[in-house]
Amino acid sequence: MVKVILSMLSLITLAGCNMTTSSNNQANSFTAIKVASFNVSMDASNYVGRDMSKANNQVLRNQLKNNNQQIKNISEIIQRTRPDIILLNEFDYIDDPSQGIERFIKQYLNVAQHPSVNAIDYPYYYYAPVNTGKPSPYDLTGDGKATGKQGDAWGFGFFEGQYGMVLLSKYPIDVNAIRTFQHFKWKDMPNALRPINPATGEFFYNDEVWQQFPLSSKSHWDIPVDINGKTIHILASHPTPPVFDGPEDRNGKRNHDEVRFWHDYISPQQADYIYDDQGVFGGLADKQRFIIMGDQNASKDEGNSLKEAITALLTNPLVNDAKIPQSIGASQNKQANPIAKFHTAYWGIRADYVLPSQYGLEVLANGVFWPQKNQETYRLIKDRKASSDHRLVWSELTVK
Incomplete structure (x- = not known):
């Protein structure tokens, strides 16, 4: 809880230095915004090679200090697409913002990364602790060992905070109205899919474990953003990959x-x-603007996820998924696949989403940043070392 408060105080401090900018935006009464979701692969495992024993919460701090080329490429992608609000998945949690998100903003985003692009600034941000790497006292993998990390953590991670999340915004965040669901218990979801060992017919997690198991592998956040007096709820998450189990x-x-x-x-x-996490019950009220964002690790058409939940979400009458973001680069990546144009990950599914509400938002355009091989900017996404194994997904919206 202390770390959440610290992150909020840091948000207020940074935002306070930019009140003139936000006031000018409000005076101009802009109603068109661009939002994006990007799994940036800025977690320790992307920098330590095969020796995961070196993965710790200092790795990203050190890479941010060292003018890292992958981070520069991530920044250039953001500078080229220029979203007003962007969710970053797999940005390791660093409790001191001056060593983490503020350094990323000031040293990378505030510096033009190519002669053809301009620097970009985000005066508001939000980050908070996540469940990845948070030790549990139990053997959660069923291998007879309780290590407290990796698969035995409440969310898979080699250290606490790995694969974290950050929201960046050009518009003010209503800090006092943020809701987090890091500690919501899986057991408290009606008809939760409690895993069962098919060999024995018994529950995979015993009752003691099940009583404590959080639903979120990272966290779920409801972050209200003020767009010239109109609120949009950014609903951010990054569910666990539906693999690496039994x-x-x-x-x-x-x-x-x-x-x-x-x-x-x-x-x-x-x-x-x-x-x-404050004990307040209930979801969104009726007729609220929202955007569901993040790497959901699920597709209704492909991959290893159970399809019912993602299908229900995409077809929920309150969600606008009528125009699916696409790119030519994605279609070229998997040429034999007729729906490859909708992919957001190089390994071949639509995993990343920007899903606006039907209420109060109109989709003007959307897409996926996936340059073609013959384009100069292909260097930014040619492999995971260049940037990420995911692509930035964006949507231009009118706030009504």
């Missing part, structure tokens, strides 16, 4: 229910069971 499909079922969480949260008649 026949009990524990990760697949957790992914399903993490995705389902947002479906229920935006549906007033289905959200009564939900409580946030």
Whole structure:
């Protein structure tokens, strides 16, 4: 809880230095905004090679200090697409913002990374602790060992805070109205998909473990952003990959229910069971603007996820998924796949989403930053070392 408060205080401090900028935006009464979601692969595992024993919470701090080329490329992608609000997945949690997110903003985003692009600034940001790498006292993998890390942490991670999240915004964030759901218990979701060992028919997690198991592998955040007097709820998450488990499909079922969480949260008649980390029950009220954002690690058409939750979310009448973001670069990446143009990850599914509400938002355009091989900017995404194994997904919206 202390770390959440610190991150909020840091947000207020940084925002306070930019009140003139936000006031000018309000005076201009802009109603068109661009929002994006980007899994940036800025976690320690991307920098230590195969020796994961070196993965710790100092790795990203050190890379940010060292003018890292991958981070420069990530920044250039953001500078080229120029979103007003962007969610970054897999940005390791660093409790001191001056060593983490503020350094990323000031040293990278505030510096033009190519002669053809301009620097970009985000006077407002939000970050908070996540469950990845948070030690549990239990053997969660079923291998007979309780290590407290990796698969035995409450969310897979080699250290606490790995694969974290950050929201950057040009518009003010209503700090006092943020809701987080890091500690919501999986057991408290009605009809939760509690994993079962098919060999024995018994629950994979015993009752003691199940009583304490959080639903979120990272966290779920509801972050209200003020767009010239109109509120948009940014609903941010990054569910666990539905793989790396066994026949009990524990990760697949957790992914399903993490995705389902947002479906229920935006549906007033289905959200009564939900409580946030402050103990407040309920989901969004009726007729609220929202954007569901993040790497959901799920596709209704492909991949290893259970399809029911992501399908229900995409077809929820409160969600606008009528125009699916696409790119020519993605279609060239998997030429034999007729729906490859919708992919957001190089390994071949639509995993990353920017899903606006039907209420109060109109989609003007959307897409995926995926340059073609014959384009100069292909250097930015040619492999994971260049930037990430995911692509930035964006949507231009009118706030009504």
